[in-house]
Amino acid sequence: MMTDEEFDLIDELYFVQPFSYLVDSLGWEEVQILKLLESLHKKGWVKCLRGPDEEIFDEPAILERGQSYFFLATKEGLMKHNLG
Numbered sequence: 001m002m003t004d005e006e007f008d009l010i011d012e013l014y015f016v017q018p019f020s021y022l023v024d025s026l027g028w029e030e031v032q033i034l035k036l037l038e039s040l041h042k043k044g045w046v047k048c049l050r051g052p053d054e055e056i057f058d059e060p061a062i063l064e065r066g067q068s069y070f071f072l073a074t075k076e077g078l079m080k081h082n083l084g
Contacts, residue, residue: 002084009036010045010081013073016052019066030067037071038062045077 002010012025022033040046041062048060049070060069073081 002080005032005036006040006045007081007084009033009040010073010077013046013071014078016049016070016072018070019068022071034063034066037066040077043077045074045080047072047074 008026009022012022019030019033022037023030026033037046037048041048041060048056048062048066049072050056050068052070056069060066062069
C-alpha cells in the first residue's frame with residue numbers, strides 16, 4: 001500500500017527529474033521530500049541519479065546530497081503507483 005505522499009511524489013517521477021523540480025512541483029519542505037525519497041529508494045520504487053543519464057548503483061547519500069541528484073520512478077514503483 002502506498003501513502004498519499006508517496007503517490008504524489010512518484011506521480012512526478014514518470015520522467016527523470018532534478019530535486020529542484022520536485023520542490024517546485026510539490027511545494028513541500030526539502031527535508032520532507034528527501035526523507036520520502038530515501039524511503040522510496042529503499043523500497044526499490046525510485047532510482048537515484050547523479051545526472052540525467054548517470055544512475056547511482058552504490059548507496060546514495062540522499063539526505064546529505066539529494067538536492068544535487070535526479071530521480072526516476074522504477075518499474076516496480078510505477079506499478080505500485082498505478083494500483084493506488
